[in-house]
Amino acid sequence: SQQGEEDPQALSIQEGENATMNCSYKTSINNLQWYRQNSGRGLVHLILIRSNEREKHSGRLRVTLDTSKKSSSLLITASRAADTASYFCATLLPSNDYKLSFGAGTTVTVRA
Amino acid sequence: GAVVSQHPSRVICKSGTSVKIECRSLDFQATTMFWYRQFPKQSLMLMATSNEGSKATYEQGVEKDKFLINHASLTLSTLTVTSAHPEDSSFYICSAGPRPDTQYFGPGTRLTVL
DSSP states (O other), rough: OOOOOOOOHHHHHEEEEEEEEEEOOOOOOOOEEEEEOOTTTTEEEEEEETTTTEEEEEEEEEEEEETTTTTEEEEOOOGGGGGOEEEEEEEEOOSSSSOOOEEOOEEEEEOO | OEEEEEESSEEEEOTTTTTEEEEESSSSOOOEEEEEOOTTTSEEEEEEEETTTTEEHHHHTTTTTTEEEEEEETEEEEEEOOOOGGGEEEEOOOEEEETTTTEEEEEEEEEEOO
């Protein structure tokens, strides 16, 4: 079952602007991961943040995690047309089954 | 980086036929693989966990007789959609990893049942 909810569902921005999307979850987690999916394609792993971490950077990506609020955010800075995609958060629960639970996703459109 | 492949990438079949989808880990062994289904403009829903050498475990609501999973080797899991119907049309994605907490996703298989 899904435990993540993402906000907003869709986002349209101009090239060069920043894009921020949020993910909320319901139960304790081991880690939270962000993925990108281009239309009709597989998932590309972007970044993983562990439950004891608060912020992580990777290139133009910045992820924050607030375990007290059970939420995470993904910021894409200086967006490019190639960033147009759907972005999903996925949580890994602290159990032995290693199952990922995906959020509903945010569709980002970057206008040239 | 680690690569997971799926075959075929796209399949169209008639209602009532069975379709087999393969998921391979190309440069690592995986005792566990996962199968997901994704409907248009929706998120990924975990269908089942494929375990090498033992039976797959299915998520609630997923018919195990409908979606047969065989994990015959440490690099190959197959998902067979039996007696496919139009409502089974979907995007099927597998994931595998060298460790259970590190998963790489395949490129997906688009199934269209006419």
